[in-house]
Each structure stands twice: as structure tokens, then as C-alpha cells.
Amino acid sequence: MSSFKIFDIAGSGLSAQSVRLNTVASNLANADSVSGDPSTVYKARHPVFEAVKAAVAAQTLGGASGTGAADTAVRVRGIVESTAAPTERYEPGNPLANEDGNVYSPNVNVIEEMTDMISASRAYQNNVEVMNTSKELMLATLKLGS
Amino acid sequence: MPLNLDTYLGVSAQALKVQSQRMEVLADNLANVDTPNYKARDIDFKAALAQAGSPDAPLALTTTTAGQVGGTSASGDPDTSGALKYRVPLAPSLDGNTVDAQMEQAAFADNTVRYQATLTFLSSRLKNLLTAITGQ
Numbered sequence: 478m479s480s481f482k483i484f485d486i487a488g489s490g491l492s493a494q495s496v497r498l499n500t501v502a503s504n505l506a507n508a509d510s511v512s513g514d515p516s517t518v519y520k521a522r523h524p525v526f527e528a529v530k531a532a533v534a535a536q537t538l539g540g541a542s543g544t545g546a547a548d549t550a551v552r553v554r555g556i557v558e559s560t561a562a563p564t565e566r567y568e569p570g571n572p573l574a575n576e577d578g579n580v581y582s583p584n585v586n587v588i589e590e591m592t593d594m595i596s597a598s599r600a601y602q603n604n605v606e607v608m609n610t611s612k613e614l615m616l617a618t619l620k621l622g623s
Numbered sequence: 624m625p626l627n628l629d630t631y632l633g634v635s636a637q638a639l640k641v642q643s644q645r646m647e648v649l650a651d652n653l654a655n656v657d658t659p660n661y662k663a664r665d666i667d668f669k670a671a672l673a674q675a676g677s678p679d680a681p682l683a684l685t686t687t688t689a690g691q692v693g694g695t696s697a698s699g700d701p702d703t704s705g706a707l708k709y710r711v712p713l714a715p716s717l718d719g720n721t722v723d724a725q726m727e728q729a730a731f732a733d734n735t736v737r738y739q740a741t742l743t744f745l746s747s748r749l750k751n752l753l754t755a756i757t758g759q
Contacts, residue, residue, distance in 0.1 A: 490654030526658040607650045622749035
């Protein structure tokens with residue numbers, strides 16, 4: 478009986494959500510990192526999640542029946558940079574300004590980042606709860622009969 | 624008369640295994656709450672238990688010669704693959720994810736209580752057995 482798989486699953490969720498929190502922190506910290514060149518300015522980063530063994534699940538997606546593999550987990554497939562255009566601002570006093578007196582600020586949407594942070598935090602808490610509950614159940618199972 | 628512990632414990636032992644598998648599936652849904660195109664799944668408990676408890680378990684080995692061992696699957700886990708089904712989403716999201724975190728949490732809590740109930744049943748059966756052995 479492989480009851481400890483659940484810790485791997487919840488653990489993968491914790492790790493994925495903490496990567497997401499990291500990118501949010503990075504985006505918020507660099508929200509005001511201006512640059513004189515639109516190509517070198519900081520771009521907002523977002524992780525892309527992927528279910529491990531998703532291919533097995535996709536094969537039977539047409540039918541209503543399930544898959545053979547009950548155990549999947551989540552992983553970060555990669556981190557993508559936002560392709561939205563950076564905001565141009567006229568700021569001739571800024572030492573980073575280009576010859577036209579413009580600076581470019583990152584395409585970080587602070588409100589989006591904050592809501593993303595709340596969502597990541599809730600998902601993280603959910604995974605911690607799953608881990609705690611299963612730990613208690615495993616301990617109760619170990620004490621069976623005593 | 625020899626005592627068969629499996630029969631003595633009844634369906635509870637199988638139920639515990641299926642419930643722990645269901646716990647894994649629900650934990651998986653909660654871990655993938657933000658994964659694009661992830662489809663939430665759940666175990667049909669009744670079907671899974673029927674499958675796990677059937678005498679001709681699908682993973683039993685065929686014995687052709689004397690001396691061969693006709694065990695079940697190597698891990699000892701019941702095969703519940705037929706009972707694993709996709710959830711019908713109430714409000715599917717644009718990224719193709721069908722996990723409803725609240726519903727999964729409720730199902731997880733429900734499964735936890737059932738698991739604890741099964742543990743209580745098993746525990747009392749084992750205590751009965753212990754009373755019979757010690758004769759007190």
C-alpha cells in the first residue's frame with residue numbers, strides 16, 4: 478500500500494505554488510525598474526503549470542471513463558515572460574532616459590500580481606491542509622488495534 | 624477452525640484501501656487547481672469497492688503448474704482503475720481546468736470522515752479479536 482504518494486502529490490503542489498509566489502515577488506519588486514531601452518526593460522514572468530502524466534489522461538478524455546493512472550502530480554513546465562508592450566513615460570530628468578527623454582517601465586500589472594498572490598497563497602494552504610489531514614490519518618492507521 | 628483474518632475484517636480492509644486511493648485522487652485535484660487543461664477526477668467509491676472486493680480480482684495471476692504463486696498485484700493495492708472518472712464541472716474555466724477547489728475540499732473532508740469511520744470499525748474488530756485471544 479503506497480499511502481505515501483499523497484505526500485509527493487501535495488508536496489509537488491507546494492513547490493509549484495511557491496515558484497508562483499516567487500515570480501509574483503520578483504514582478505512586484507521590479508514593478509518600477511525603468512529602463513531607457515524597451516528591449517532591456519524587465520518583463521513580467523509567470524509560471525506555466527502542467528500535470529505530470531497528463532498525456533495518459535488526455536487519451537481517454539473523449540469518453541466519460543477515467544484513466545488507469547491514479548497518481549499524477551503538478552510541476553512547473555516553464556516560466557514565460559509577458560509579451561505586453563512596456564509603458565513609455567516622458568521623464569527627461571531620469572538618468573536612464575533615452576535621447577528623447579523617455580523611460581520605459583515594465584509591463585507588470587500590480588493588481589493582477591496581487592490577486593495572483595492571493596490565489597497562490599490559498600492553493601498553498603489547501604495543499605498544506607491535505608498534507609496535515611493525510612498525516613493524521615496515516616498516524617491513526619499505524620495505531621490501529623491498540 | 625482456522626480463522627481467516629481477511630474474512631474476519633470484512634469489507635473494512637478493502638474500504639480503507641479504496642478510501643486512501645480516493646484521498647490521493649482528491650489531493651491530486653487540489654494540487655492541480657491552477658493547471659491549464661487539467662480535468663478533475665474522482666473515484667466512484669461503490670464501483671471501486673465492488674471491483675476491489677470481487678473474488679476474481681482483475682490482477683490475479685493465473686497458476687498453471689503446482690508451486691506457482693497466484694497472488695494479486697505486486698503492490699497489494701486493489702485495482703480501481705475502472706472506477707476512476709472525470710468530474711462533470713459546474714462552471715468550467717476558460718483555461719480548460721475543471722477543478723472546483725471548494726468542491727474538492729468538501730469531498731476531501733467527507734473522505735476523511737469516512738476513512739476515520741472505517742478505522743473505528745477495524746479497530747473495534749481487532750479489539751474483539753484480542754478479547755477472544757486473551758479471554759478476558
